[in-house]
Amino acid sequence: VNRPELRTSPVSEPFWEATRRHQLVLQWCAACDRPIHYPREICPRCFGTELDWRPASGDAVVYAATAMDDHVVALVDLAEGARMMTNVIGCDPSEVVVGLRVRVTWEDLEDGRALPLFEPSR
Numbered sequence: 082v083n084r085p086e087l088r089t090s091p092v093s094e095p096f097w098e099a100t101r102r103h104q105l106v107l108q109w110c111a112a113c114d115r116p117i118h119y120p121r122e123i124c125p126r127c128f129g130t131e132l133d134w135r136p137a138s139g140d141a142v143v144y145a146a147t148a149m150d151d152h153v154v155a156l157v158d159l160a161e162g163a164r165m166m167t168n169v170i171g172c173d174p175s176e177v178v179v180g181l182r183v184r185v186t187w188e189d190l191e192d193g194r195a196l197p198l199f200e201p202s203r
């Protein structure tokens with residue numbers, strides 16, 4: 082199964098460190114008080130550089146989904162307002178439709194980090 086590319090950089094390190102505890106965190110801009118994902122050095126909305134980290138609920142809604150052979154690549158809108166590229170698992174790909182409520186689940190990686198995936202909330 083192809084998972085989303087694991088880009089890492091110093092700026093995304095806190096995101097990946099939190100995955101070791103199965104905690105989903107989002108970068109927030111102090112200036113416009115909005116979440117940012119994927120992590121970056123400058124807020125894409127207001128170009129603010131005062132960014133911090135806050136835990137996310139893990140609840141999301143499918144914004145767009147594409148069924149591949151045996152899995153689903155999806156864009157999900159997190160409850161906090163950020164959009165994330167991920168895979169939706171734990172159900173038949175045909176069940177993954179726009180508007181489906183999903184919740185984060187974790188796939189542990191060999192290096193101790195974990196990949197945030199989503200499954201239908203039940």
Ligand SMILES: [Zn+2]
Pocket residue numbers: 110111112113114115124125126127128129
């Ligand atoms: Zn901002």
